[in-house]
Amino acid sequence: MSERDVPIRVLVAKPGLDGHDRGAKVVVKALRDAGMEVIYTGLHQNVDQIVATAIQEDVDVIGLSILNGVHIPISKKLLKKLKEKGVEDKTIIVGGLIPTEEDFEKLKEIGIDGVFPTSTPFDTIVAFIKEKVG
């Protein structure tokens, strides 16, 4: 069990122009039901806005939801920006349409902590976050 006495704080973000937000919103609900404090950015956020919100809200975890194939370039942009701002200590997870094993590995390689493609059970995501920052 977690040693923390304050809830884990998570930012769920929709970067770029992709409007598929069903997955992001249901994950927000699931994480909240698991006792976490979750902030949802809403649609059409650029990486600068996401990083600014993450800093302002002092979150432990940033989760990106991407279903339009831009997961690698957007993840790279986000990691770069976090580094620039000196907040690269956050746990970064990516969910959505991650088509191939190759992409999965690539995301891990560039520094994404957890990758959760469509149809991942909520428990898997919750357990991963608790393990990582609990």
Added chain:
Amino acid sequence: MKEIDEIKRDKNKWVQDCLNKRPIKEAKSVSGFDLDVVYTPADLDDFDYKRDLGFPGEYPYTRGVYSSMYRSSPWTMRQYAGFGTAEETNERYKYLLKEGNTGLSVAFDLATQMGFDSDDPMVEEEVGRVGVAVDTVKDMETIFHGMPLDKITTSFTINGVAPIILAMYVVVAEKQGVPLEKIGGTLQNDILKEYIARGTWLFPPGPSLRLVTDIIEYCTRNLPRFNPISICGAHLRGAGANPVQEGAYTLSNAITYVNYAMKRGLDVDSFAPRLSFLFANREEFFEEIAKMRAIRRLWARIMKERFGAKDPKSMMLRVFASGGAGIDLTKEQPETNIIRAAIGTLGVVLGGAQAIMTCPYDEAYAIPTENSERIALRTQQIIAYESGVTKVVDPLGGSYYVEFLTNRIEGEMKKMMADVEKKGGMVKLIESGYVQGEILKGAYEEEKKLISGEKAKVGVNMFRIEEEVREFELHQMSADTLKNQLEKLKEVKKKRNEQKVKSSLDRLRSVLKGDENTIPYIIDVVREYGTVGEITVVMKEVFGKFREPSIV
């Protein structure tokens, strides 16, 4: 004792006998009401053939909007396609037409859908990715190169920038020498559902609805064969709406558009015959078919009784339907998606659709390949030409179960629509996030049921197999798309008359501030090779931004 009462009594006894033999599992429809184990005439005791069904092609159109339906000719086969540059997309369209596609359906990239030019640094990773990149009318000319616009019909999945795409299509027709009264097609132009589900809104609902109405007015006066709007349930469904919600919210959106058009001074019978609809056939076969029949009947009644339409065409709800839905496709054992899409496609055929797209099986991974598009098209062709289901109109009409479902769904939709009106109408309920919240409830419940196994998903929560990583042909984006697109845009900008572009944009700006119809002015900008981005910037200046309501 009346026969119907006898059947009712016998049914109760029969159910009891069944229960004595073995337990009957409870079953619910996707929309949430209980289902009996069998249906009889006693479940339709108020049934009136002439009032509730009538003949195909006759009011209230439950059995279909045209009299002989597919006996005369099958539906339009309209696969959704577009990627990369206009050249690549043009090639794919020619391939699809050669393989028997009978209409086109354009997928735009997200940069275009959201009003950005390809040279905007915001969108470099988006150019040509999920659809074709369009910056200027030059791209549209290329997409339709070799395809005379009076010989094909085209559906455009475009909403926020629908006025610009319409303007481009008009200018392409001019350049091809095709008179406007001869061009046919459909603009999606359903902005309300974008706020609810799909996310490509650009401005607040007020100005967006003005643009929607500008399009309806312009098309009514100038493009008599063109559908200015396709009011969509499919996306609500994908976001988590059940069939009753899909029907009720979609028809409530449709009522909103009709009200706006009538307030503009248009006679209902001048534009209503050109309203088009889009529904999806997702999970439960009979409920989806009944949904299409119920929606058709309810819309006919609304148009006649509420809006006083006189032209029967105003009462005919024409449907472009999706066989299968993206949300139901699985990455696991992807070939099973071919079967899902086939069942969905058969469902929309039995539901009486006018045009159909079938989900290609690889869409859980990426946008489709030529191969997966061809299989999707073959699915439609097998149903149309081999299965025999086209021989008789509305073959499920009169099924106790299907008629029960049709009645029940219509009744539930009416209740939900009355509730929407009582709460202040769709625009208000979208601005407050109410509709989005109601739909999200369904999505969350569904996900939980999929995880627990309460809702079956073959290959995912049952009959899983260890799948090796295997070679699987997926659509690969060309590495040169962005570079090629940027070069083309640069070339167009070099050749155009900057002064004329600027003055046409200035005229548009002042029209946007007033209340004149914007479409002719957007056409003027497009003709001068003004870009999607340039027009959108001016609109954003005048219209401002939409603040998405927070619902989670």
